[in-house]
Amino acid sequence: xxxxxxxxxxxxxxxxxxxxxxxxxxxxxxxxxxxxxxxxxxxxxxxxxxxxxxxxxxxxxxxxxxxxxxxxxxxxxxxxxxxxxxxxxxxxxxxxxxxxxxxxxxxxxxxxxxxxxxxxxxxxxxxxxxxxxxxxxxxxxxxxxxxxxxxxxxxxxxxxxxxxxxxxxxxxxxxxxxxxxxxxxxxxxxxxxxxxxxxxxxxxxxxxxxxxxxxxxxxxxxxxxxxxxxxxxxxxxxxxxxxxxxxxxxxxxxxxxxxxxxxxxxxxxxxxxxxxxxxxxxxxxxxxxxxxxxxxxxxxxxxxxxxxxxxxxxxxxxxxxxxxxxxxxxxxxxxxxxxxxxxxxxxxxxxxxxxxxxxxxxxxxxxxxxxxxxxxxxxxxxxxxxxxxxxxxxxxxxxxxxxxxx
Amino acid sequence: xxxxxxxxxxxxxxxxxxxxxxxxxxxxxxxxxxxxxxxxxxxxxxxxxxxxxxxxxxxxxxxxxxxxxxxxxxxxxxxxxxxxxxxxxxxxxxxxxxxxxxxxxxxxxxxxxxxxxxxxxxxxxxxxxxxxxxxxxxxxxxxxxxxxxxxxxxxxxxxxxxxxxxxxxxxxxxxxxxxxxxxxxxxxxxxxxxxxxxxxxxxxxxxxxxxxxxxxxxxxxxxxxxxxxxxxxxxxxxxxxxxxxxxxxxxxxxxxxxxxxxxxxxxxxxxxxxxxxxxxxxxxxxxxxxxxxxxxxxxxxxxxxxxxxxxxxxxxxxxxxxxxxxxxxxxxxxxxxxxxxxxxxxxxxxxxxxxxxxxxxxxxxxxxxxxxxxxxxxxxxxxxxxxxxxxxxxxxxxxxxxxxx
Numbered sequence: 001x002x003x004x005x006x007x008x009x010x011x012x013x014x015x016x017x018x019x020x021x022x023x024x025x026x027x028x029x030x031x032x033x034x035x036x037x038x039x040x041x042x043x044x045x046x047x048x049x050x051x052x053x054x055x056x057x058x059x060x061x062x063x064x065x066x067x068x069x070x071x072x073x074x075x076x077x078x079x080x081x082x083x084x085x086x087x088x089x090x091x092x093x094x095x096x097x098x099x100x101x102x103x104x105x106x107x108x109x110x111x112x113x114x115x116x117x118x119x120x121x122x123x124x125x126x127x128x129x130x131x132x133x134x135x136x137x138x139x140x141x142x143x144x145x146x147x148x149x150x151x152x153x154x155x156x157x158x159x160x161x162x163x164x165x166x167x168x169x170x171x172x173x174x175x176x177x178x179x180x181x182x183x184x185x186x187x188x189x190x191x192x193x194x195x196x197x198x199x200x201x202x203x204x205x206x207x208x209x210x211x212x213x214x215x216x217x218x219x220x221x222x223x224x225x226x227x228x229x230x231x232x233x234x235x236x237x238x239x240x241x242x243x244x245x246x247x248x249x250x251x252x253x254x255x256x257x258x259x260x261x262x263x264x265x266x267x268x269x270x271x272x273x274x275x276x277x278x279x280x281x282x283x284x285x286x287x288x289x290x291x292x293x294x295x296x297x298x299x300x301x302x303x304x305x306x307x308x309x310x311x312x313x314x315x316x317x318x319x320x321x322x323x324x325x326x327x328x329x330x331x332x333x334x335x336x337x338x339x340x341x342x343x344x345x346x347x348x349x350x351x352x353x354x355x356x357x358x359x360x361x362x363x364x365x366x367x368x369x370x371x372x373x374x375x376x377x378x379x380x381x382x383x384x385x386x387x388x389x390x391x392x393x394x395x396x397x398x399x400x401x402x403x404x405x406x
Numbered sequence: 407x408x409x410x411x412x413x414x415x416x417x418x419x420x421x422x423x424x425x426x427x428x429x430x431x432x433x434x435x436x437x438x439x440x441x442x443x444x445x446x447x448x449x450x451x452x453x454x455x456x457x458x459x460x461x462x463x464x465x466x467x468x469x470x471x472x473x474x475x476x477x478x479x480x481x482x483x484x485x486x487x488x489x490x491x492x493x494x495x496x497x498x499x500x501x502x503x504x505x506x507x508x509x510x511x512x513x514x515x516x517x518x519x520x521x522x523x524x525x526x527x528x529x530x531x532x533x534x535x536x537x538x539x540x541x542x543x544x545x546x547x548x549x550x551x552x553x554x555x556x557x558x559x560x561x562x563x564x565x566x567x568x569x570x571x572x573x574x575x576x577x578x579x580x581x582x583x584x585x586x587x588x589x590x591x592x593x594x595x596x597x598x599x600x601x602x603x604x605x606x607x608x609x610x611x612x613x614x615x616x617x618x619x620x621x622x623x624x625x626x627x628x629x630x631x632x633x634x635x636x637x638x639x640x641x642x643x644x645x646x647x648x649x650x651x652x653x654x655x656x657x658x659x660x661x662x663x664x665x666x667x668x669x670x671x672x673x674x675x676x677x678x679x680x681x682x683x684x685x686x687x688x689x690x691x692x693x694x695x696x697x698x699x700x701x702x703x704x705x706x707x708x709x710x711x712x713x714x715x716x717x718x719x720x721x722x723x724x725x726x727x728x729x730x731x732x733x734x735x736x737x738x739x740x741x742x743x744x745x746x747x748x749x750x751x752x753x754x755x756x757x758x759x760x761x762x763x764x765x766x767x768x769x770x771x772x773x774x775x776x777x778x779x780x781x782x783x784x785x786x787x788x789x790x791x792x793x794x795x796x797x798x799x800x801x802x803x804x805x806x807x808x809x810x811x
Contacts, residue, residue, distance in 0.1 A: 004603075005599035005600055005602055005603040006599060006602070018626065022624075026595065030596070030599045051635065051646075052630050052631050052634040052635035052637065053634065053635070054634045054635075055634070055635070056635055062634075064629075064630025064631065064633070064634035064635070065626065065630060067630070067634075068629065068630050115770075128767075133742060134746055134768070136745070136746055137742040137743075137745045137746045138741055138742050138745060139722070139742040140742075141722075142722045142727075143669075143722060143725050143726070143727040144727065145663070145665060145727050147650070147661065147663060148661055148663055148727050148728065148729030149729070150661075151652075151660075151661035151729040151730065151731050151732065152729040152730060152732050153732065153737075154581075154732050154733065154734055154736075154737055155580060155581055156652065156661065156731050157731050157732060157733050157734075158581035158582070158734075159566075159567070159578065159579075159580050159581045160567070160578070161575055161578065165652070166652060166659060166731050167566075167567040167578060168566070168567045168568050168569075168652070169566050169567065169568075169578075169580045169581075170562060170563075170564075170565035170566025170567055170568040170578070170580075170641060171562060171565055171566070171568075171624070171625050171626060172626055173580065173584070173624065175626070176623075176624035176626075177588075177624070180588070180591050180592065180595065180624075181591065181766055181767055182767070183595050184435060184591055184594055184595040184598070184767075185767040185769065187595050187598040187599055187602075188415075188436075188439055188598060188769070188772055189769065189771075189772065190598075190602060191414075191415070191598050191601060191602055192414055192415075192769075192771060192772045194602050194605050195414040195415075195417065195605075196414050198771055199771075200769060200770035200771035200772065201770040202767050202768065202769055202770065203767070203768040203770075204766070204767040204768070205746070205766070207742075207743075208743070208746070208748055208763075208765075208766045208767075209766040209767070211737065211743075211748070211763050211766070212587075212763055212766040213582060213584060213587045214581070214582060214734075214737075214763065215471070215472055215475040215476075215582075215762070215763055216459070216471070216472055216581075216582050216583065217581060217582065217734050218734050218737060218738070218763055219459050219471030219472065219474075219475060219760075219762075220459040220471070220734065221733075221734035221735055221738060222471070222734075222738065222760060222761050222762075223459050223460065223461045223462075223471050223757075223760070224459060224461065224462065224463065225735075227733050227734055227735070228581070228734065230581075232576075232578065232579075233554055233563075233576060233578065233579045235554070236457070236458075237457065238552070241552075241554055242554075242576065243554075243558060243563060243576035243577045243578075243579075244576070245576070250573040250574075250640075250642065251564070251638075251640055253558075253564075253576050253577055254558075255554050255555045255557075255558040255559075255563065255577075256555070257552040257553075257554045257555050259552065316546075316549045316550065319550060320550065321549075321550040321551055321552045321554075321555045322555060323549075323551070323555040323556070323558045323559040324558065324559075325558045325563055325564040325576075325577040326558060326559060326560070326561040326564055327561065327564050327638050327639055327640070328561060328625075328628040328629055328631055328632040328638060328639045329632050329638045330561070331560075331561045331622055331628065331629065332629055332632050332633060335545060336540060336544040336545045336546040337544075337618075337619065337622075339543070339544040339545060340541055340543055340544040340616070340619070342616075342619050342622075351634070354630075354633050354634060355629060355633040356629060356630075356633070357619075357622055357623040357628070357629050358619075358623075359619075360592060360615065360616055360619030360620040360622070360623050361592060361593075361596050361613055361614060361615045361616070361619075361620075362541070362543075362613065362614040363596065363600065363611055363612075363613050364522070364526065364611045364612045364613070364614075365600070365603070365609050365610070365611030365612075366600070366603055366611065
């Protein structure tokens with residue numbers, strides 16, 4: 001495995017919950033050795049404690065969320081409430097390139113693991129703190145999670161059905177988004193170090209990483225002092241542009257988006273109504289947008305009796321963007337994702353082989369693959385302390401009994 | 407604000423082509439750290455030049471807000487990649503580039519001189535980050551995808567808005583162009599990883615990024631519920647825990663949330679310990695999720711007495727993770743963002759100062775700056791084609807007349 005982009009990069013990973021582990025998983029995907037620091041002393045890692053559990057049997061090594069977002073990592077036990085643990089962490093930092101955390105602002109400093117200290121241990125260390133609101137500013141102490149970050153960043157205000165109330169967005173998007181921005185920032189810092197030899201500290205705010213994705217709405221206000229409004233699935237320019245009811249139960253829908261005249265004509269042909277293309281209500285893109293309600297009715301009348309896949313396939317064959325609304329089951333069984341080798345299913349000591357979302361990119365020269373299933377809690381404590389710090393089994397056993405390595 | 411030469415990223419040369427958001431956002435992420443980016447547009451200009459928002463709603467290809475956000479810090483040229491002379495210009499640019507980021511559809515790549523295997527053979531040191539809706543292999547490789555259909559293909563819309571009581575309403579797309587942004591940030595991240603590999607080995611390579619896969623990997627309600635517990639997920643149903651809802655305040659809306667039991671206890675204190683909070687219906691977070699309608703009704707009166715920003719601060723003071731339903735105006739006026747200098751004002755010719763969302767991660771050493779405005783269509787043709795690629799001015803004029811450059 002020496003031939004991966006981050007081969008030789010070692011990460012000491014203090015992250016918990018979701019954003020942080022999603023960040024460090026990207027580094028593991030790219031070849032880094034990621035060592036998660038965990039403890040059994042308190043329920044720190046929430047994703048080990050919440051459902052779904054494999055076959056609905058609870059257990060810290062059976063949790064789907066943890067096992068999804070910690071693929072390819074190692075796990076060591078270190079009870080950070082004990083001063084000996086902080087010493088051990090500092091010794092480990094000497095052998096690491098990157099330190100990552102997503103505690104509340106200031107927690108790493110209080111633990112004695114702040115950047116000012118760590119850089120005296122390893123001068124070119126790269127450290128990222130991914131907190132809810134950043135390490136500075138009047139809200140730095142605020143508690144952040146993904147859903148409230150969606151509210152604070154304007155995603156709820158701008159999402160929702162036409163004419164309706166602000167909506168939620170279905171997933172805790174600012175969490176993995178902060179993770180991806182964090183992984184990008186670490187890649188930039190590693191590149192910076194490769195070019196100059198210099199390490200650095202990165203202060204990342206989940207709130208701000210969500211705002212980086214809101215320019216269409218924010219610039220509407222900046223340029224025209226107007227709020228963007230809520231328009232359901234509709235687009236300012238394109239029509240038809242909607243999820244249409246397909247044959248079947250409440251979960252069966254097909255999304256269709258028509259970008260230009262050529263695509264519009266193709267849609268009319270596939271609907272078996274080529275004459276509709278020249279209907280005076282729909283002849284141009286501007287007219288289609290203007291008469292969108294009537295257009296949506298016509299398209300729905302066609303889609304609602306048809307299988308969603310039949311509709312999508314017929315439209316795609318004619319060059320029109322269409323796709324069924326995919327559930328988790330649909331995705332897990334999807335022939336395209338399967339053909340691309342997207343899913344992983346590696347042996348795990350407690351849950352066996354379970355299907356997980358894998359790596360969303362393919363590299364021709366350094367093919368990345370998930371190298372191991374998520375670790376059982378503390379699986380690598382001995383191996384890491386022996387290989388990096390040269391500790392003996394007796395020393396390790398002593399620290400375990402005295403409540404340090406728990 | 408560091409100058410261009412102060413950043414080690416000034417050594418990295420990037421060429422960007424394609425249209426829309428994904429490739430432009432990926433190149434922007436690295437450009438903002440100091441990399442030199444040449445954006446190659448089709449003769450009609452990037453489609454984001456036509457999407458706005460525009461000042462005073464007057465469409466103008468040099469004044470689109472989204473174009474400016476995505477393309478500040480870049481130089482711009484035009485090359486019609488559908489014609490051989492245009493492809494020749496592109497390949498001359500690539501000969502001096504470290505990274506190519508593009509989002510031309512897999513089925514159109516060969517015809518535009520962007521086939522990944524051919525580029526690898528021609529430019530063995532080049533890193534090619536190619537973004538597409540479904541990736542460049544597999545049965546849907548040539549399927550068309552726009553933001554709406556992608557968010558359905560990735561399984562996001564199907565989960566949204568979540569806990570909906572309205573089965574007749576469709577799966578709901580999140581505001582904006584989230585799938586495209588994810589294609590871009592993933593491409594930028596992996597391109598830098600490939601660049602580090604090249605620093606060690608001298609080898610370039612191509613990267614195939616699927617937006618469907620990138621977004622599908624981000625959905626917490628997804629695979630595991632099926633592969634661990636055999637439950638199909640839905641936009642309908644109820645929240646796993648409570649309180650978790652949007653409610654009216656005296657002057658706006660608040661997102662009311664308590665995740666942990668201790669947060670709930672402190673919230674009950676903040677509410678003045680109402681008797682109903684002791685009811686069996688609300689005994690733990692799971693019960694509060696199941697009885698959310700009753701909870702929302704009981705909390706509603708109290709929430710309605712507060713001003714949003716005051717409630718936000720009062721709840722957060724007790725470490726209860728409420729958040730306001732912020733408007734765009736609220737964000738521009740947000741004191742926390744102001745103190746962190748999140749916004750950056752760009753002087754964009756023809757408009758003046760435009761306040762843009764700025765650096766989302768604060769780097770201790772790598773300078774982040776908006777150094778130049780977004781380019782006008784073809785603004786840097788002479789500088790790049792004549793000044794740097796050695797094309798004589800007469801030839802550029804011919805190419806312009808022919809509509810290639």
